[in-house]
Amino acid sequence: MPAKNLEIRTVNVTRYVTPLREGGSLPAIAEADDGFMYVLKFRGAGQGIKALIAELIGGEIARTLGLKVPELVFANLDTAFGRTEPDEEIQDLLKASVGQNLALHYLSGAITFDPAVTKVAARLASQIVWLDCLLMNVDRTARNTNMLIWHKELWLIDHGATLYFHHSWNNWKEQALKPFAQVKDHVLLPQATQLAEVDAEYKAILTEERIRAIVALLPDEWLATDEQEATIAERRQVYADFLITRIASSHIFVKEAQHAGKILI
Structure with a gap:
């Protein structure tokens, strides 16, 4: 595939579904305006933007090599998003993550x-x-x-701790x-x-x-x-x-x- 064809889609987050309490990063399952569900990685969490950078580079290198990785998308978070969130920790995370975040297509049932x-x-x-x-x-x-098993195939996830x-x-x-x-x-x-x-x-x-x-x-x-x-x-x-x-x-x-x-x- 020619290098010029590399592209990452952008979606807008419309609904915070549930947190995935793994370590201190608090990723979440969220819905976007394209109708799909994603695992949302926040710029305001843990190692911050550097984790997103590592996630994007690692995921796209893996995809280039023919390994199975969920689609990565840029996920925009509006300033109004999460104002009704009752959990103060999550609300603080959402406020710190306004702007461009990163998300992975949610592999339901994996x-x-x-x-x-x-x-x-x-x-x-x-x-x-x-x-x-x-x-x-x-x-x-x-x-x-x-790593996840989805549809009997091995999928790689979470490259935020690389680089x-x-x-x-x-x-x-x-x-x-x-x-x-x-x-x-x-x-x-x-x-x-x-x-x-x-x-x-x-x-x-x-x-x-x-x-x-x-x-x-x-x-x-x-x-x-x-x-x-x-x-x-x-x-x-x-x-x-x-x-x-x-x-x-x-x-x-x-x-x-x-x-x-x-x-x-």
Whole structure:
């Protein structure tokens, strides 16, 4: 698919349905003006906009690689939304999240992936482990798999805890070249026996053009923070350069994952 075809739809949130009390981020199921239900991730929660940035980049890279991820949409929250919400914590969250948020299409009826119940093929396991090593995803463990079974297929969700280099911008180059030691805790690592094959395939797909097209999806307002003296363009460039550098040096994290997998055997 040509990079120019990358696009994220925008919806307006019309109804807050129910909170999903997972950790401190308080995502929620909400309805939008297109008639669909979404899992809404708030800019005013937890790690704030950086979690939304990681969610968008991680989700769209996964989709580019052919993995199943719920559709991501920009979700606008009006200032009047949530005024009648009786829960003060939720009301504060909604007030802090006015503007452009991020939402994932709600997979109604999906069940949490259980490695004791569902066996994942070596190729798919290797694909997911490779992705998570690239993104430095610490949230795909047996305790919290962040995967769902929907219509008998495996779907990936919740990439907000990835790309944690952006919580300390100064050493992004060093972070880009690091192995991913936490891969030893990845729930699919025992099945990930085709990492070398997947590495060659995925490096060919994730071209510099494709990475820059994905990073270009980030709204300017998400990059306009006061944390450090850098322009929106400079911050966008860092995200692209981090990923491009990490992909070019993927042998580092692949070797680490292969070594961790041998220890488990």
